[in-house]
Amino acid sequence: EPVDATMEFEPNPSLEERVVTIVVWTDSPIGNNVSQTIQIRQLGATMPVVYLPSVTNVAMNEATLTFSATSATLPITACGLVYAENPNMVNQGTRVAGTLNGEEATVTIPNLHSGTTYYVRAYATSAAGTSYSEMMSFKTRLTPGRNDNQTP
Numbered sequence: 001e002p003v004d005a006t007m008e009f010e011p012n013p014s015l016e017e018r019v020v021t022i023v024v025w026t027d028s029p030i031g032n033n034v035s036q037t038i039q040i041r042q043l044g045a046t047m048p049v050v051y052l053p054s055v056t057n058v059a060m061n062e063a064t065l066t067f068s069a070t071s072a073t074l075p076i077t078a079c080g081l082v083y084a085e086n087p088n089m090v091n092q093g094t095r096v097a098g099t100l101n102g103e104e105a106t107v108t109i110p111n112l113h114s115g116t117t118y119y120v121r122a123y124a125t126s127a128a129g130t131s132y133s134e135m136m137s138f139k140t141r142l143t144p145g146r147n148d149n150q151t152p
Contacts, residue, residue, distance in 0.1 A: 007040075011074055013127040015044045045073045045128035052133045053081065053122045056106065060114040060141045066106045067098075067133060069124035076100055078125040081107050082132075087119040090135055100124075115142040 012018055019041050026034045053067035069079055079100055084093030098105035105122075112118065118140070122133040 009040075009042060011045065011127075012042045013045055013074060015047075015128055017044050018042050043073070045126070046071070047128050047131045048076050048124035048126050050079075050122050050124045050131050050133040052136055053120055054136075055138045058138055058140060060144055061112050062108055062110050063112060063118070063138055063140065064106060064108045065120065065122075065138075066104060067122035068103045069100060069105070069122065069131075070103050071124070071126045071128075074126040074128055076124045076126050078130075079105050079123060081109060081120050081122055083109060083118050083120040085116060085118060087135060087137070090119045090121055091132070093119075095123075112140050114140050116140050 007022075009020070019039055022038045022040070024036045024038065026036075028034070048069050048071040051068040053065040055063060056066050057064040065081060067081075069076055078097065080095055080097040082090060082093050082095045084090045096107050096109050098107040109118070109120075116139065117137055119135055119137045121135050123130055
């Protein structure tokens with residue numbers, strides 16, 4: 001009589017495919033024992049995909065940016081923006097953490113200098129590693145705008 005069996009596998013945090021081999025034996029009372037081998041392939045994890053941030057507000061001393069990030073295989077555990085005044089130093093720059101709401105995050109970068117160009121990349125981290133968007137830039141305002149704190 002058939003027997004049902006259930007197996008559950010944890011997500012594969014490795015970037016490499018992994019293979020599970022299962023051997024099923026059937027014992028026959030008349031000596032015709034039969035075995036069957038089953039292989040299950042579990043694809044490797046994929047790195048998160050992070051899309052270019054867009055600026056939603058720029059003031060003299062802060063900027064708000066929005067970006068999207070997705071992960072097909074493992075949940076995103078951290079995300080945010082990394083920025084610097086020198087485009088060659090962005091990856092070592094200041095990080096501001098964000099929170100994904102679905103696949104989108106909005107992050108405000110505080111304490112910026114007025115009239116300054118900043119270079120920014122969005123990032124997202126999963127158990128597979130950290131991915132970054134392409135770099136973009138924005139320039140803070142030289143004079144107060146409607147959304148600026150008038151008394152710095």
